[in-house]
Amino acid sequence: MLSFNALLAVSLGYVVMLFGIAFWAEHRANAGRLGWLRSPFVYTLSISVYCTAWTFYGAVGSAARNGLEFITIYLGPTLVFIGWWWLLRKLLRVGRAQRITSIADLISSRYGKSTTLAVLVTLLAVIGSTPYIALQLQSITLSFSVFAEDGGNANYTAFWVAAGLAVFTIVFGTRNVDANERHHGVVTAIAIEAIVKLLALLAVGIFVVWGFAGGLPEIFAMADENMLRTEKIFTSRWITLTFLSAAAIITLPRMFQVMVVENADEKHLATASWAFPGYLLLISLFVLPIAIAGNALMPAGANPDLYVLTVPLSQGRETLALLAFLGGFSSATSMVVIAAIALSTMVSNHIITPLWLSLSPSRTATSGDIRSVLLVSRRLSIAGILLLGYFYFRITGGSAALASIGLIAFAGTSQIMPSLLGGLFWRGATRSGALVGISAGFLVWAYTLFLPSFEGAFLLSDSLIENGPFGIAALRPYALFGLGDYDPLVHSMFWSMTINVFLFVTISLLSTPRPLERIQASQFVDVFRLNKDIGGYLVSRTATSEDLFTLAQRILGTNPAHRLFTDMASEQGKTSGLPDPTDDLVQRVERELAGSVGAASAHAMVSQIAGGGTVSVDELMKIADETAQIVEYSQQLENQSRRLEEAAHQLRHANTRLTELGAQKDAFLSQVSHELRTPMTSIRSFSEILRETDNIDSEQAQRFLGIIQEESQRLTRLLDEILDLSHLESGRGNLKVEDVNLGDVIERSINSTRGLIDESGVEIALNLPEKPIIVSASFDRLAQVFINLITNGIKYGRSKNPKITITARTVGKLAIVGIHDNGPGIPAKDFEKVFEKFSRLSESALAGSAGLGLPISREIMRNLDGNLTLEPSKNGAVFRVTLPLAKS
Amino acid sequence: MNNPKKPDLAQRAYRRKKIKDAALVLPLLGAFLLASPFITIFATDGYIFGLPLPFIYIFGVWLFLVIAARRMARLLSEP
Numbered sequence: 001m002l003s004f005n006a007l008l009a010v011s012l013g014y015v016v017m018l019f020g021i022a023f024w025a026e027h028r029a030n031a032g033r034l035g036w037l038r039s040p041f042v043y044t045l046s047i048s049v050y051c052t053a054w055t056f057y058g059a060v061g062s063a064a065r066n067g068l069e070f071i072t073i074y075l076g077p078t079l080v081f082i083g084w085w086w087l088l089r090k091l092l093r094v095g096r097a098q099r100i101t102s103i104a105d106l107i108s109s110r111y112g113k114s115t116t117l118a119v120l121v122t123l124l125a126v127i128g129s130t131p132y133i134a135l136q137l138q139s140i141t142l143s144f145s146v147f148a149e150d151g152g153n154a155n156y157t158a159f160w161v162a163a164g165l166a167v168f169t170i171v172f173g174t175r176n177v178d179a180n181e182r183h184h185g186v187v188t189a190i191a192i193e194a195i196v197k198l199l200a201l202l203a204v205g206i207f208v209v210w211g212f213a214g215g216l217p218e219i220f221a222m223a224d225e226n227m228l229r230t231e232k233i234f235t236s237r238w239i240t241l242t243f244l245s246a247a248a249i250i251t252l253p254r255m256f257q258v259m260v261v262e263n264a265d266e267k268h269l270a271t272a273s274w275a276f277p278g279y280l281l282l283i284s285l286f287v288l289p290i291a292i293a294g295n296a297l298m299p300a301g302a303n304p305d306l307y308v309l310t311v312p313l314s315q316g317r318e319t320l321a322l323l324a325f326l327g328g329f330s331s332a333t334s335m336v337v338i339a340a341i342a343l344s345t346m347v348s349n350h351i352i353t354p355l356w357l358s359l360s361p362s363r364t365a366t367s368g369d370i371r372s373v374l375l376v377s378r379r380l381s382i383a384g385i386l387l388l389g390y391f392y393f394r395i396t397g398g399s400a401a402l403a404s405i406g407l408i409a410f411a412g413t414s415q416i417m418p419s420l421l422g423g424l425f426w427r428g429a430t431r432s433g434a435l436v437g438i439s440a441g442f443l444v445w446a447y448t449l450f451l452p453s454f455e456g457a458f459l460l461s462d463s464l465i466e467n468g469p470f471g472i473a474a475l476r477p478y479a480l481f482g483l484g485d486y487d488p489l490v491h492s493m494f495w496s497m498t499i500n501v502f503l504f505v506t507i508s509l510l511s512t513p514r515p516l517e518r519i520q521a522s523q524f525v526d527v528f529r530l531n532k533d534i535g536g537y538l539v540s541r542t543a544t545s546e547d548l549f550t551l552a553q554r555i556l557g558t559n560p561a562h563r564l565f566t567d568m569a570s571e572q573g574k575t576s577g578l579p580d581p582t583d584d585l586v587q588r589v590e591r592e593l594a595g596s597v598g599a600a601s602a603h604a605m606v607s608q609i610a611g612g613g614t615v616s617v618d619e620l621m622k623i624a625d626e627t628a629q630i631v632e633y634s635q636q637l638e639n640q641s642r643r644l645e646e647a648a649h650q651l652r653h654a655n656t657r658l659t660e661l662g663a664q665k666d667a668f669l670s671q672v673s674h675e676l677r678t679p680m681t682s683i684r685s686f687s688e689i690l691r692e693t694d695n696i697d698s699e700q701a702q703r704f705l706g707i708i709q710e711e712s713q714r715l716t717r718l719l720d721e722i723l724d725l726s727h728l729e730s731g732r733g734n735l736k737v738e739d740v741n742l743g744d745v746i747e748r749s750i751n752s753t754r755g756l757i758d759e760s761g762v763e764i765a766l767n768l769p770e771k772p773i774i775v776s777a778s779f780d781r782l783a784q785v786f787i788n789l790i791t792n793g794i795k796y797g798r799s800k801n802p803k804i805t806i807t808a809r810t811v812g813k814l815a816i817v818g819i820h821d822n823g824p825g826i827p828a829k830d831f832e833k834v835f836e837k838f839s840r841l842s843e844s845a846l847a848g849s850a851g852l853g854l855p856i857s858r859e860i861m862r863n864l865d866g867n868l869t870l871e872p873s874k875n876g877a878v879f880r881v882t883l884p885l886a887k888s
Numbered sequence: 889m890n891n892p893k894k895p896d897l898a899q900r901a902y903r904r905k906k907i908k909d910a911a912l913v914l915p916l917l918g919a920f921l922l923a924s925p926f927i928t929i930f931a932t933d934g935y936i937f938g939l940p941l942p943f944i945y946i947f948g949v950w951l952f953l954v955i956a957a958r959r960m961a962r963l964l965s966e967p
Contacts, residue, residue, distance in 0.1 A: 068942055068943070068946065075922050075923065075950075078918065078950065078953060078954075079915045079918045079919055079922075079923075080915070081957070082914050082915050082918055082953055082954075082956070082957040082960075083911075083912070083914065083915030083916075083918075085908065085911040085912060085964065086911075086912060086915065215938075216937075216938065216939055217935075217937065217938020217939065220935075220938060220939055220943070221938065223940075228933070228942070231931070233927060233928070233931040234923075234925060234927045234928050234931060238923065239923055242919075242922070242923045243923075270961040270964060270965045273957050273961050274957035274958035274960075274961055275958075277953060277954045277957060278954045278958075281947065281950050281951065281954060
């Protein structure tokens with residue numbers, strides 16, 4: 001049997017080796033030769049910090065007691081990892097984009113950089129992790145006691161182990177103030193330890209199966225019936241444990257540390273997604289055989305948690321037992337180191353720094369180096385956390401089985417999960433919801449699981465646990481609201497998760513998030529959609545570059561701050577001096593600081609300098625959700641292009657119309673000149689004859705003068721018509737409207753054109769109703785219209801037996817008069833042309849007409865609130881005159 | 889046929905989408921096989937090659953999940 005001192009020497013040697021490896025890795029990394037230090041397998045191995053001493057010793061213990069149930073603790077993480085595309089990938093991306101330093105930082109950052117939430121999650125993590133650290137110390141002292149006959153002093157061992165781990169963690173875990181930077185030394189040492197623990201467990205397993213039993217079937221043949229109780233598989237406890245372990249791998253502070261914070265490359269996750277489940281498979285492969293062998297070999301009452309050590313020892317395999325001891329030692333130490341780093345970051349960033357800031361608000365800007373303060377606070381936190389674990393160990397003194405402590409801790413930290421998942425996938429999750437949900441879940445967990453686990457020794461008395469507070473049975477910790485038939489863990493998980501999720505969702509729905517929360521919400525939920533360059537938000541502040549530089553210098557150190565500001569200056573196009581204090585700069589500084597002190601503290605510090613870090617509604621409008629902006633923008637574009645198209649269409653239309661009008665004007669002018677020229681020519685020639693011919697007889701002179709007079713009358717008429725038309729068109733006709741008998745007007749018109757009618761031999765047919773139609777019109781003007789139409793009919797409606805039919809009727813409040821000739825008619829396409837000035841139809845037009853009759857008639861009718869149109873007809877042209885009836 | 893590049897690209901995009909869908913389905917399948925009443929079919933007292941059936945089933949499914957996840961990770965990491 002190994003002596004206690006020999007064992008001590010081996011462990012010390014192992015520790016020295018770890019220090020050496022860590023130191024060497026750190027050295028290599030500093031020299032820039034990262035090489036395999038950054039390989040995805042080192043990353044995967046570091047994740048195996050999930051497998052603690054609890055796995056190493058406790059899983060076998062659990063298998064010895066409950067058979068296959070221990071596997072659930074590995075199935076949860078397996079499912080989470082093979083589903084990395086869903087959750088872990090997003091978690092990693094967010095962690096990277098926001099420079100998240102811990103799980104508390106993540107929750108705080110998501111919910112508007114809330115300090116309260118950060119403190120709450122930190123406290124929760126410390127309360128949940130302390131028993132776990134105590135558990136590791138306990139497992140180390142237990143394993144020591146197995147070897148040492150004299151046992152040694154357990155408390156003494158635990159203390160020195162804790163002290164040694166504190167030194168290791170402080171030396172390699174707080175080298176940089178930037179908690180977001182990788183700890184290559186620690187990670188490499190953890191990876192080596194991961195290999196040691198896997199090899200140790202495999203070695204013991206292989207020995208048990210092939211060295212001791214002689215094969216797998218043989219070892220299972222040894223199993224007593226209790227161990228393979230199949231009805232134990234798939235119970236509510238099976239589901240709860242799978243869920244719990246899945247939640248734990250996401251929410252445990254140390255898991256977040258190795259998975260997100262220490263991650264060097266997102267691509268490594270793809271490898272870890274299968275390699276880590278593979279590791280878990282290997283490490284649990286021989287757990288059941290070892291437990292079976294232990295039960296078979298060990299006397300009743302032996303501690304199943306130590307089978308990994310006692311089974312090889314009982315077979316006289318001391319070297320194997322020593323390897324197993326080192327495996328257990330590795331599992332315990334790696335967990336403690338990582339947990340201490342993760343927790344110290346949280347405690348230092350979320351509790352000590354904010355306290356320090358609030359106690360001395362002026363110091364941020366004026367006092368000396370904040371970095372040393374941060375480092376000291378982080379180192380003190382590490383020592384404090386290990387001390388806390390040690391005291392917990394002293395107080396509980398190894399009362400409960402390893403596995404149950406582990407599960408209780410899992411259940412505590414899993415209360416963060418609803419808020420974490422909600423924060424990553426639900427934009428509507430709010431700070432109040434998270435705060436209330438986590439607190440309530442945590443309280444229910446403490447009341448139904450954590451406090452009763454002390455079995456009456458702490459806060460809750462035995463009788464209270466048995467009978468409920470004040471004897472109220474409905475409030476018994478293990479049977480809340482009478483739900484007593486379940487396993488305490490299932491019972492506690494059921495109530496705490498139900499209440500947690502319910503309050504988180506309800507309060508999120510009821511509360512309104514602050515602006516900063518909304519910004520962070522979209523930064524988290526849409527992390528894959530956001531452009532890298534638009535990572536931040538605009539907050540107008542009054543910071544000067546000097547202040548920001550001083551702050552950055554104090555926290556990041558002189559050189560990194562210098563680099564950061566030089567980079568920013570050159571990005572802004574400046575070759576020397578400090579960059580301008582743009583929003584971009586403020587954000588960058590805040591993000592860099594967040595990497596060291598966490599989002600909430602960084603935000604508080606920068607706000608102190610920049611003055612008023614809150615976002616106003618106006619600013620929020622500016623930043624509005626990116627998607628919303630894009631949607632709005634594209635809608636605007638669409639609207640605009642539609643409007644543009646409409647405008648273009650109208651313009652095209654107007655252009656055609658203008659061209660037509662221009663052509664008409666030209667035609668009109670040439671027509672007018674032509675029309676004026678004909679009478680002018682005859683007037684001129686006849687007056688020249690009269691002047692130049694000396695002896696002209698008076699009869700001829702009389703005839704010539706007659707022609708001249710006639711032509712000048714025609715000229716005057718033409719000019720009158722043009723004037724008249726222009727008056728009517730501009731609405732300045734000023735027609736005198738009175739009640740007029742339509743029949744009288746038509747009769748007068750026929751009489752006026754009697755000469756023309758008789759001359760052309762046109763037959764006029766009148767078709768008027770017996771009752772006189774009284775219309776509201778100007779008698780003379782209306783007669784002018786009819787005269788014009790009749791004349792028109794006579795002129796153009798030429799046929800063998802020309803006939804013009806005039807009909808009149810009333811429709812509603814309108815009178816309608818149709819003037820129908822039996823001539824060749826007018827093609828429908830020319831209907832509008834007819835009413836254009838000087839547009840005599842075709843070439844058959846009679847000379848002497850200026851072609852203004854119809855346009856004038858139409859203008860008159862329109863001025864009389866009526867209209868003049870052409871009607872489609874099979875034979876001849878049909879003009880229709882509409883006009884209003886008299887009101888009386 | 890006239891333009892061999894076009895269908896190839898479309899097919900690749902389609903294939904990639906299928907792979908992503910499969911990556912989302914895999915954990916659900918795992919949960920169904922290992923943490924649903926389905927598992928009770930194999931939680932019997934039988935033995936195969938001297939090994940208890942539940943042991944074989946759970947580790948078999950587990951191994952399958954690891955291999956499938958590895959294949960999936962390869963496919964997802966393709967450009």
